[in-house]
Amino acid sequence: MHAAVRELESEVGREALTVPLVATRAGVTPSTIYRRWGDLQELLSDVAVERLRPDTEPEDRGDLRSDLEAWAEQFFEEMASPAGRAYIRDALLGDPDGGNAGQCSAYAAEQIDVVLARAAGRGERAPAVETVLDRVVAPVMYRILFRPDKLDAAYARRLVTGLLDPADR
Amino acid sequence: MHAAVRELESEVGREALTVPLVATRAGVTPSTIYRRWGDLQELLSDVAVERLRPDTEPEDRGDLRSDLEAWAEQFFEEMASPAGRAYIRDALLGDPDGGNAGQCSAYAAEQIDVVLARAAGRGERAPAVETVLDRVVAPVMYRILFRPDKLDAAYARRLVTGLLDPADR
Numbered sequence: 001m002h003a004a005v006r007e008l009e010s011e012v013g014r015e016a017l018t019v020p021l022v023a024t025r026a027g028v029t030p031s032t033i034y035r036r037w038g039d040l041q042e043l044l045s046d047v048a049v050e051r052l053r054p055d056t057e058p059e060d061r062g063d064l065r066s067d068l069e070a071w072a073e074q075f076f077e078e079m080a081s082p083a084g085r086a087y088i089r090d091a092l093l094g095d096p097d098g099g100n101a102g103q104c105s106a107y108a109a110e111q112i113d114v115v116l117a118r119a120a121g122r123g124e125r126a127p128a129v130e131t132v133l134d135r136v137v138a139p140v141m142y143r144i145l146f147r148p149d150k151l152d153a154a155y156a157r158r159l160v161t162g163l164l165d166p167a168d169r
Numbered sequence: 170m171h172a173a174v175r176e177l178e179s180e181v182g183r184e185a186l187t188v189p190l191v192a193t194r195a196g197v198t199p200s201t202i203y204r205r206w207g208d209l210q211e212l213l214s215d216v217a218v219e220r221l222r223p224d225t226e227p228e229d230r231g232d233l234r235s236d237l238e239a240w241a242e243q244f245f246e247e248m249a250s251p252a253g254r255a256y257i258r259d260a261l262l263g264d265p266d267g268g269n270a271g272q273c274s275a276y277a278a279e280q281i282d283v284v285l286a287r288a289a290g291r292g293e294r295a296p297a298v299e300t301v302l303d304r305v306v307a308p309v310m311y312r313i314l315f316r317p318d319k320l321d322a323a324y325a326r327r328l329v330t331g332l333l334d335p336a337d338r
Contacts, residue, residue: 093262098317105315133316134308135326141315142307146274148267159303166335 001026005047014086017044039141041094042081049100051083052137058111064126068160071115072136075108076156080144081159088144108137135163170195174216177310183255186213210263217259218269220252227280233288233295237329239283241305244277245325249313257313263284277306296332 023030037043052081060072119126173195192199206212227240288295
């Protein structure tokens with residue numbers, strides 16, 4: 001089903017997608033989709049969360065600051081890209097119970113956890129995962145959703161600096 | 170039109186709204202709505218932004234910390250309420266060009282600006298509006314959208330404390 005949606009998205013475009021179209025491509029009846037997903041928006045939300053799943057571990061650059069800056073920049077680039085913005089919207093919209101939005105946040109938390117565990121392993125002083133979510137992930141996602149103008153990867157890097165060097169505030 | 174939507178929301182509920190229903194209540198033809206708003210979601214987005222507009226100035230409690238804590242708690246209570254969550258969703262969903270999401274953020278920035286201008290008038294050292302958006306508004310909105318569990322007004326207050334007392338981090 002996910003593959004059918006992705007193929008059709010690239011062939012006919014996001015706006016032209018319909019449940020019957022996806023059903024035909026996937027070789028099922030529309031009612032199969034309605035039973036499982038309720039409507040197209042919920043199916044697109046599941047597909048979006050799948051696309052937002054990180055496919056690699058955060059890079060190990062040898063110290064917390066470099067790892068966190070590299071991860072924050074990559075997270076920003078992925079989420080702020082046209083595809084990323086569309087997936088975030090889809091994930092939020094067809095998500096009545098909030099489970100898919102929660103999964104997006106869980107993906108980010110898992111990646112940050114890897115970075116922080118590595119830092120702890122090196123004996124570096126590291127913030128809590130929830131603090132990194134508040135100080136780096138939340139501002140990036142908030143600005144992508146609510147103030148997308150003049151955003152760049154340098155902004156994500158500055159958030160990491162502000163977190164690790166409070167004096168720079 | 171906004172009044173027609175609000176009346177129908179309370180009478181038949183959000184899910185039962187349709188363009189013909191709103192048109193009849195507002196005494197216009199459905200095509201009038203489609204011409205002006207494109208579809209129901211865009212109309213609901215405009216109505217939601219209108220509902221999210223602050224109707225009072227932030228309270229003046231005499232010092233920056235009290236003003237910002239009070240504002241952050243009220244902002245949290247409004248946005249985290251069932252109605253607030255529904256309006257945030259509506260505002261984001263029927264908003265192809267991002268104008269309505271930007272307006273939501275502008276409302277928060279204007280309120281914060283009032284609080285910070287007052288602090289400056291008292292000779293208090295105050296952070297920049299953009300910093301308050303990153304450190305208080307963004308985490309509140311991010312958690313409402315992506316991790317709604319176990320949120321309370323004390324969380325919003327702690328964000329203000331973390332901003333004004335970096336040592337407490």
